[in-house]
Amino acid sequence: MGEVATHAWGRIDEDGNVFVRTADGERQIGQWKAGSPEEGLAMYSRRYDGLATEVMLLEKRLEGGSVSPDDASKAVDTVRQQITDAQALGDLDSLSVRLDALTPAIDKAREERKAERAAKTAEAEVAKNRIVTEAEKIAESTDWKNGADRLRELLEEWKALPRLSKSADDALWHRFSSARTTHTRRRKAHFGEVAVAREGAQRTKEKLIVEAEALSSSTEWGPTAGKYRDLMTQWKKAGSAPRNVEDKLWKKFRAAQDVFFQARDEVNTALDAEYAVNADKKLEILVDAEKLLPVTDPEAARKAWHDIADRWEAAGKVPRDRMGELEARIRTVEDAVRVAGEKKWKSTDxxxxxxxxxxxxxxxxxxxxxxxxxxxxxxxxxxxxxxxxxxxxxxxxxxxxxxxxxxxxxx
Incomplete structure (x- = not known):
């Protein structure tokens, strides 16, 4: 090859040997026989551009914090080795200088990372102590559902926190784990007792259902209603049966009561219809009775009252929803007659x-x-x-x- 090509940072001689200049002098980096010398210079220049790009990217990653100090240090060593043995034309020394300039930045980043880890470790220690303290309180509580849920939440919080030193982390974990175990053990014991109590309640309620069903056909309305009230009191005192049977038991117990009370209501409805006539009679009696008010002649009022009282009793029962009104009105007349008589007696004693x-x-x-x-x-x-x-x-x-x-x- 007779042509000789030159470059700002090297050359290609007449034999195709490629040289680069550095601070240490000129060194051969290869041979070019695949084309013109200018094409060879361009190819070796592009290799340099690739190295320069790697250095630039490393600078930006370190500046942006997207690479760890350790990874950055390894990358610097790798690129430095590539520059040392580079088969490229360019200012290789300046790239080395730029790599050297990254060392303080890497050291600074390493210190910042160290300080950040120390701060996070301190925060994690505070958080884990808080978690352990709360877990130990839950372990002694009786809030079984919310306590179990909260312990699961605390476990997830623990997992998300960084580890402390082995001794500190192990000690706190032991306390946290013990609190969870204690709560679980107490919770199981509690629900075991609840299960026993619920089974006892089931047996009691089954007996009450038998009694309720036996009473359902009774026509002794007053006494039987009282017995049902007693059964209801016992039902409440028995506590809850297992959840899968509690509703079924209650429906059977309630059904037995409904049979009785429905029959009683039907009878009372029939009686109310029959007693409606009696209420009309008593309204007529009230007209005569209330004529005595106000009482001006106690003796005459007393004699008239005896006849009214006999008529009132003979009129019979009235519907329950009218009883209060009618009784109140007749009692008003009775009281007025009695008071007038007493006053008259006192004045003539x-x-x-x-x-x-x-x-x-x-x-x-x-x-x-x-x-x-x-x-x-x-x-x-x-x-x-x-x-x-x-x-x-x-x-x-x-x-x-x-x-x-x-x-x-x-x-």
């Missing part, structure tokens, strides 16, 4: 009237005696005695006035 007369007589005689003594004291001009006698006289006079008023009430 001969014994009380006699006591009042006797009291008036005694007071009058006592007043006369005091007045006689007062006349003598005035004659003797005994001021002190006059004052005492006058006070005594005023007191006795006041009692006399009261006794006369009471006597007037009996007249």
């Amino acid at each position: 001969p014994e009380k009237s006699a006591r009042a007369d006797d009291m008036i007589g005694k007071l009058q005689r006592a007043i006369d005696e005091v007045q006689a003594k007062l006349v003598k004291a005035e004659a003797a001009k005994d001021a002190k005695k006059m004052k005492d006698l006058q006070a005594d006289l005023d007191s006795k006079q006041a009692f006399l006035d009261m006794a006369k008023k009471a006597q007037a009430d009996f007249s």
Whole structure:
């Protein structure tokens, strides 16, 4: 090959040998005989561009934090080796300088990563201590459903956290695992007791159903209704049966009651229809009874009331929904007649009237005696005695006035 081609960073001689210049001097990097020297220079230049691109990408990845310090260091060593043995034309020394410049950046990134890991480890330690503390509280609680759910959530939180030092992580994990085991053991024991209690409740309720069904055909409405109330009280006290049978048991128990109460309601409905006529009779009686109000003649009202009461009793029962209204109205009349009679008796009680007369007589005689003594004291001009006698006289006079008023009430 007779042509010789030159490049800013190397050349191709007449034998096709390719050389590159570096700070250490010129070295042969290959031979070119596949085409013109210019084509050879272009190919070796493109190899350099590839190396330069790798260096640039490494710089950007390190700057952007998309590569770890360790991976970046390995990449630098790899590219450096490629540059050292490169069969490329270009400023290889500048690429080495750029790689050298990455070392401080890698060291800085390594320190930042280290500090970041330390911070995350510290946060993880706080978080794991919090998880363990909460788990230990749950282990002693009786909130079985929410407790189990929360422990599962705490386990997922634990898994998402980074590990601590082996000793610290193992110690916290042991506490966390023990808390979960304790809660699970206590939870199983609790539900074991619940299962036993539910089975006992099932047996009790099955017996109550037998009793309820035996009563369902009874026509002793009042006593049987009371027995059903007692059975319901026992049912509630029995507690819950297993979930898969509780609803079935309740439906059977309720069905037995429904048979009885439906039959009772049908009878009562029929009676209410029959008693409706009685209610109309009692409304007519109430018209006569309420004419006695207000009571002005207690004795006449008392005599009339006896006849009304007999008619009322003879009228018979009324529908249940009318009973309260009718009874309240007749009781109003009865109470008015009774109160008027009692008031009349009190005002004409001969014994009380006699006591009042006797009291008036005694007071009058006592007043006369005091007045006689007062006349003598005035004659003797005994001021002190006059004052005492006058006070005594005023007191006795006041009692006399009261006794006369009471006597007037009996007249």
